[in-house]
Amino acid sequence: xxxxxxxxxxxxxxxxxxxxxxxxxxxxxxxxxxxxxxxxxxxxxxxxxxxxxxxxxxxxxxxxxxxxxxxxxxxxxxxxxxxxxxxxxxxxxxxxxxxxxxxxxxxxxxxxxxxxxxxxxxxxxxxxxxxxxxxxxxxxxxxxxxxxxxxxxxxxxxxxxxxxxxxxxxxxxxxxxxxxxxxxxxxxxxxxxxxxxxxxxxxxxxxxxxxxxxxxxxxxxxxxxxxxxxxxxxxxxxxxxxxxxxxxxxxxxxxxxxxxxxxxxxxxxxxxxxxxxxxxxxxx
Amino acid sequence: xxxxxxxxxxxxxxxxxxxxxxxxxxxxxxxxxxxxxxxxxxxxxxxxxxxxxxxxxxxxxxxxxxxxxxxxxxxxxxxxxxxxxxxxxxxxxxxxxxxxxxxxxxxxxxxxxxxxxxxxxxxxxxxxxxxxxxxxxxxxxxxxxxxxxxxxxxxxxxxxxxxxxxxxxxxxxxxxxxxxxxxxxxxxxxxxxxxxxxxxxxxxxxxxxxxxxxxxxxxxxxxxxxxxxxxxxxxxxxxxxxxxxxxxxxxxxxxxxxxxxxxxxxxxxxxxxxxxxxxxxx
Numbered sequence: 001x002x003x004x005x006x007x008x009x010x011x012x013x014x015x016x017x018x019x020x021x022x023x024x025x026x027x028x029x030x031x032x033x034x035x036x037x038x039x040x041x042x043x044x045x046x047x048x049x050x051x052x053x054x055x056x057x058x059x060x061x062x063x064x065x066x067x068x069x070x071x072x073x074x075x076x077x078x079x080x081x082x083x084x085x086x087x088x089x090x091x092x093x094x095x096x097x098x099x100x101x102x103x104x105x106x107x108x109x110x111x112x113x114x115x116x117x118x119x120x121x122x123x124x125x126x127x128x129x130x131x132x133x134x135x136x137x138x139x140x141x142x143x144x145x146x147x148x149x150x151x152x153x154x155x156x157x158x159x160x161x162x163x164x165x166x167x168x169x170x171x172x173x174x175x176x177x178x179x180x181x182x183x184x185x186x187x188x189x190x191x192x193x194x195x196x197x198x199x200x201x202x203x204x205x206x207x208x209x210x211x212x213x214x215x216x217x218x219x220x221x222x223x224x225x226x227x228x229x230x231x232x233x234x235x236x237x238x239x240x241x242x243x244x245x246x247x248x249x250x251x252x253x254x255x256x257x258x259x260x261x262x263x264x265x266x267x268x269x270x271x272x273x274x275x276x277x278x279x280x281x282x283x284x
Numbered sequence: 285x286x287x288x289x290x291x292x293x294x295x296x297x298x299x300x301x302x303x304x305x306x307x308x309x310x311x312x313x314x315x316x317x318x319x320x321x322x323x324x325x326x327x328x329x330x331x332x333x334x335x336x337x338x339x340x341x342x343x344x345x346x347x348x349x350x351x352x353x354x355x356x357x358x359x360x361x362x363x364x365x366x367x368x369x370x371x372x373x374x375x376x377x378x379x380x381x382x383x384x385x386x387x388x389x390x391x392x393x394x395x396x397x398x399x400x401x402x403x404x405x406x407x408x409x410x411x412x413x414x415x416x417x418x419x420x421x422x423x424x425x426x427x428x429x430x431x432x433x434x435x436x437x438x439x440x441x442x443x444x445x446x447x448x449x450x451x452x453x454x455x456x457x458x459x460x461x462x463x464x465x466x467x468x469x470x471x472x473x474x475x476x477x478x479x480x481x482x483x484x485x486x487x488x489x490x491x492x493x494x495x496x497x498x499x500x501x502x503x504x505x506x507x508x509x510x511x512x513x514x515x516x517x518x519x520x521x522x523x524x525x526x527x528x529x530x531x532x533x534x535x536x537x538x539x540x541x542x543x544x545x546x547x548x549x550x551x552x553x554x555x556x557x558x559x560x561x562x563x564x565x566x
Contacts, residue, residue, distance in 0.1 A: 128492075130512030130520050135530060138540050140491035140511035147465035148497055152473065167449070167458060168492045168511070175462045189449045189458040189489075194516075199371035199451065213454045214367050223366060225455045275466040276427065279456035281420040284360030284389075 023207035025216045026192060028184040029124075029163045033238035035245070036095075037079025037122035037162055038064055043245045044252065045070055045077050045120075051108050053100075057137060060101030062093045062129070065108035070120070071253065076112035078105050078173065079122035096129040099142035102172050106146050109153060118156040118256060121173040126191055128169030143172040150175035151275060154268065156259035158252060160230070161185045162237075177271045178255045179225075181217040182248065183232040187225065188215040225279060228255070312336055314506075328547050337484065337504050337547055341386075342393040342410035345443055349551050350406060354397025358428045361421045362389050367454050375452040382413045390421035391446070394429045399441070400555030402562075405433045408443040409490075416446035418490055419453040423460025426494065430467035439477035439558050444495050447513075448488020461493040468497050477561035479554060482509050482532070482541075500542040500557055503532040504550070509540075 028034070041048060045068035053059040061081065068077040082088075082095035089095075097105075105121075112119045128139055150157065150173075159176035165187035181187055190198075195213060196205035214220070217229045230251045233243035259267055309318045314336025324331065328348055329338040346354060369375040383389060391413035395406045407429035409416045426442065433440040449457040471478055480498030482491070484507035492511050495501070503509060510530040518525055528534050532544045545553045 128511065130516050132517055132521055132525065132529070135510050135512065135517065136538050138496070138538070140509075141496040141540055143492040143511070144465065144494070144496040147462055147493055148469045148472070151462070151466035152469040168461060168489050171458055171461055172492075175466065187455050187458075189454055190451050195451055209371075212367065212369055212371065213451070215455065220455050223454075223456055225459050272466055272470065275459075275462045278463055279366075279420050279459040280424065281364045281366035281453065281456055282361045282424055283364055284362050 017204055017207050020207045020211035022186075022210040022214070022216055022219075023192065025184060026164075026186050026206075026210050028236050028238070029186045031236070031238040032084065034124075034163055034184075035237055035241045036082045036084075037124050038081055039241070040122055040160075040162060040245060040248065041066075041068065041077045041079050041120075043241070044249050045075070048077060051111070052104070054103035054107060056103060057100045060098050060104055061091050062095055062097040062125075063101030063104055065105055070118075070256070074115075074117050076108055076117050076119045077122070078108055078119065080125045080173075082124060093129055095125045096127060097125065097169065098129050098131070098134050099137045099139050102128070102142040102146050105173060106149055109150065109157075113153050113155050116155060118158070118259070119153065119176075120252065121157070121159045121176065123159065123161050123165055123170045123173050124163030124185075125166050125169055126164055127166035128172070143168050146172040147175050151272065152268070154264060156256060156267065157271075158255050158259075160248065160252070161187050161226070162248075164188075166191060175275065177259050177267060178227045180228045180230050180248075180251060180255070181220060181226045182230045182237065182244070183217050184236050185217055186210075186215040187217075187220045188213050223279065223281075313338060330547050335505065335546070337506055339411055339445070339484065340547070341412065342388065342408040342443075345408045346393065346395045346397075346406060348547070349399055349441075349443075349554070350395060350397035350404075351399075354395045354406075356393065356395050357432070358394040358425050359389060361424055363419055363421050363453065365452075366420065366456050367452065369452040369454070371452075378414060378452070386410055386413045388413055390425065391416045391418070392422040392425040394425055394432070396432065396436075396438070399558070400551065402439060402555065402558040403436075404439050404441055404558070405429050405436070406441050406443070409445045411445040411485075414450065414452075416444075416490075417448060417450035417452075417457075418446055418460050419450035419457045420460065422446075422450070423457070423463050426460075426464050427467050430464070430471055433471060433476055433478075434474065437474075437476060439479070439561060440471060441479045441481060441554060442494055442498075443481040443483060444486045444490050445483045446486055446488070446490040448490055458489065461489045465493050465497065468494060472499075475563070477558060479557060481550070481554075483507050485509070487511070487513050496540070498542075499561065501540070502543045502545050502553070503535065503541050505532055505544055505546055507532045509535050
């Protein structure tokens with residue numbers, strides 16, 4: 001990637017904002033041919049039966065939850081939906097869930113907890129929907145509740161950032177025993193464009209912002225903010241979806257078997273202590 | 285621009301006039317009237333004319349809620365700038381400047397003390413410190429307040445005032461949402477009270493974590509409270525937002541708050557709520 005960045009720097013970008021390695025990763029993470037969460041779910045799991053609605057307001061088309069089988073075992077699979085065609089994208093709100101999406105996901109997780117089924121989440125979203133109606137219905141409350149409730153679920157939970165891990169909207173599905181990140185995924189507190197427009201007062205500074213924010217899987221795992229990085233086939237998941245699925249599947253199996261081998265109380269205690277001690281970048 | 289330069293002594297005379305009144309009167313952000321500063325101070329920074337709630341520093345907030353014998357704790361934490369973040373200015377410089385301006389090491393301040401009839405752990409955010417943004421130090425400070433609450437079985441009160449997660453610490457600041465929310469899950473499991481007090485402004489990751497997780501979520505009048513900032517929403521939906529959108533009263537109307545409590549009544553409200561939350565005596 002660094003070589004490619006250097007090449008881009010040389011040809012035709014003189015005077016323009018320099019392309020950074022982190023920005024290339026961001027574009028890879030957003031690649032339209034990249035397998036989206038639902039495609040991964042359909043390839044990794046069998047017998048997916050969708051669960052709809054939050055029982056309070058509606059059914060968010062940007063979030064999918066369902067009973068599924070993972071190598072024969074009953075599990076709950078959850079992922080946000082993006083859509084490839086323009087029509088689909090609009091229907092799925094460009095993958096940005098509303099409060100009812102997060103509430104539906106939590107409801108599904110509670111069902112899984114009741115029946116002692118592991119939970120897998122797959123995340124590829126720019127962020128939670130920043131809209132007027134989303135605020136009215138309590139986007140902040142929905143996310144906050146998910147963070148707290150996921151922390152104490154009494155079943156194994158594995159979250160995977162498959163593309164963009166966009167801030168609180170991604171974290172609301174990622175307070176898990178194991179948080180994985182695909183090699184070309186990014187995980188950030190803010191989108192590079194937004195960071196550029198706030199800190200540099202120029203959204204065009206997105207490449208520089210991406211670099212400064214340290215959002216690549218390598219950086220994020222180095223900071224200890226994810227537990228494992230899932231390798232992708234040469235060139236990235238968008239050129240070889242089947243290969244990417246196989247690599248992800250292997251990781252998911254391995255982590256689930258590790259969690260399965262632990263007594264339940266120990267697993268929960270470890271999850272709690274992981275988040276209690278995460279990202280300790282301070283002195284004193 | 286005038287053709288002739290004014291004689292300097294004239295400017296001098298004006299400056300003298302200004303000096304005499306400077307610092308005694310403040311223009312109210314709410315009604316635009318000039319308010320005598322000592323009056324404003326005596327009224328906890330609430331405008332006596334229009335009831336507009338101006339910002340209160342963290343220290344003044346603690347003074348207004350706890351008995352004078354409270355103890356400030358967890359003061360030593362300092363950010364290590366994990367990303368080595370530089371935008372227009374280096375983050376380290378911003379930190380240094382904010383420390384000088386506020387006299388604090390970061391944007392949260394913990395205190396243990398007595399509120400009315402109750403021993404409490406109080407954590408207060410300081411908006412003047414880089415917009416009250418939550419990085420690793422704020423996250424850890426609040427997590428330590430939760431630890432104190434757990435260890436001493438005392439109720440926890442957090443007074444929020446924040447623009448959200450601190451961008452300059454990247455994904456590490458995002459993790460603070462998880463850190464605090466997981467702590468609050470344990471607090472909840474133990475049956476210990478937690479009250480969130482939201483003040484102007486509370487947005488982003490702070491609202492979307494401990495801001496909305498209180499047994500009671502209460503707010504001061506007129507505070508801006510939301511997930512996305514109003515400018516982001518306007519850009520997304522491409523229309524002007526209605527008057528009063530994302531203000532305390534709007535949230536109350538939409539069922540997101542338990543109460544909107546004026547600053548003067550905040551202490552007695554909290555005292556009363558903690559009475560209710562105490563385990564019944566046998």
